[in-house]
Amino acid sequence: MTSTLPVPLPVANAVTTQTPRTVAAAQVVIDALVKQYDNLRALAGVSFTVQRGEWVALMGPSGSGKTTLINILGGLDTFTSGRISVDGVDLAKLSENEVVRYRAEKVGFVFQQFHLVPYLTALENVMLAQYFHSSTDEKQAVEALKRVGLGDRLGHVPAKLSGGEQQRVAIARALINQPKLILADEPTGNLDEANENIVLRIFRELHDAGHTILMVTHDPDIARQADRTIELAHGHLQFDSAQHGPGHPLHCPLANTGDCCTEPPSVTTVEDQIRFDHLLEQIWICSEEIKPALISQLRVEGPSGRLPLITDEPTKRVLTRMSEVALVKLRDDEAQLTPMGSIRARDVVRRHRLAERLFKDTFAIEDSEAHTQACKFEHIISPELDQRICTFLGHPTTCPHGKAIPPGTCCVNIRHDNSNGAK
Secondary structure, eight states, rough: OOOOOOOOOTTOOOOOSSSSOOOEEEEEEEEEEEEEEEEEEEEEEEEEEEOOOOEEEEOOOOTTHHHHHHHTTTTTOOEEEEEEEEEEEEEEGHHHHHHHHHHHHHHHESSSSSSOOOOOOOOHHHHHHHHTTTOEEEEEEEHHHTTTTTTTTOOOOOOGHHHHHHHHHHHHHHTTOOSSSEEEEEEEOOOOOHHHHHHHHHHHHHHHTOOEEEOEEEEHHHTTTEEEEEETTTEEEEEEHHHHHTOOTTTTTTTTTTTTSOOOSSEEESHHHHHHHHHHHHHHHHHHHHHHHHHHGGOSSEEEEEEEOOSOOOHHHHHHHHHHSSSSEETEOOOOEEEHHHHHHHHHHHHHHHHHHIIIIOOOOHHHHHHHHHHHHTTOOOHHHHHHHHHTOOSSBOOOOBBBBOOTTTTTTHHHHHHHHOO
16 A cells, blocks of 8 residues: 655644753653562663653663563553652552553553554544543544644544554554653564655654654664664663763673773674674684685675665774674684684574574565564574574574574583484
8 A cells, every 4th residue: 555655743842943952850760660570570770861852762682671661651561669750740659540641641652563443443543542631623633644644544444554554543643642752662663664764754753843752672773863772681771872972882891880981982883783793694604614704705784674784884994893802803814703703603693593494484484585584683682582482493403594503502401312312
């Protein structure tokens, strides 16, 4: 279905000058936030603040606590301990009815799954959000849909809309009550590239108009459009560009020490992490094929989901930075893995080939698409998810192309038992 491009959002309080916004106090305050599920601690003392009008990208591997944090902020879930406030409202002190009112008045939700009522039209889905706010205004709902480019889709039910159009209905619904805070959980995760660009354009316009946005994403290309990046890992705050600066690595070795940010970091961006992994994978494959990894034949460019890596930095320069952090050794025109680089390369190759096996065997995806998706997954699969996928697949030893999958800790006993049984 052809998507209609949205028109710019005519928001009344849009910023019309180039003067930076200034704020007196944080709009969102999260202090020592803990969320415990029985023996699982989804959030383990997370603390940070968000300024009014700020766009924050929330990143981290699956299971790191991103969605839990978003749900707590939106009043969809409770927390075990700590403090969280939005516009001075302490969420822990709200009654059940006050939480409902908080969600209706202060928060707009945009999810990866659109959560539209299937038997209601686009217009009725938006007006449903007004109903929960205590009043409905059809004219206002029509205008909201026109702002996201759906003025000609008012009477269509979700099944008659494309994925991108359904997400734009969800955005119109999220904005209809003029929320102070927009919470988006992988809002482009189910969209093709064209619709992703349309939805991101809407979010940029919302940001320019002064809305505060917290967006969960795995895509570094999307995160780069935000003002700030926060990364969670195992329920802990792993990285915050507001604390360590946009040039610091995601896993800064000096973080939380007196020396943090006083030395120029060797790894600078999420893109660098992906470039390093991409080169390490090539060098590993060369060693598998018992041939030298010639620098002149290694390529910096490569896929990261839908983000083609920037190619304006020569391969030799990237490899030099990798040698500075002891991932490779450079000898004449050859790159060799160090022990640390070998461990990291092995993990990248394992994740990639497991992902290929998953997409090929479980979802019957064609080879080229399986490879593309595996390139995306190899950068976001956590060690825990890696082991779960491997166990689910029965601890495969080769990828669909017959190349060896390096065993993980979950495979050691399995493969040992199999080898004993074969004797």
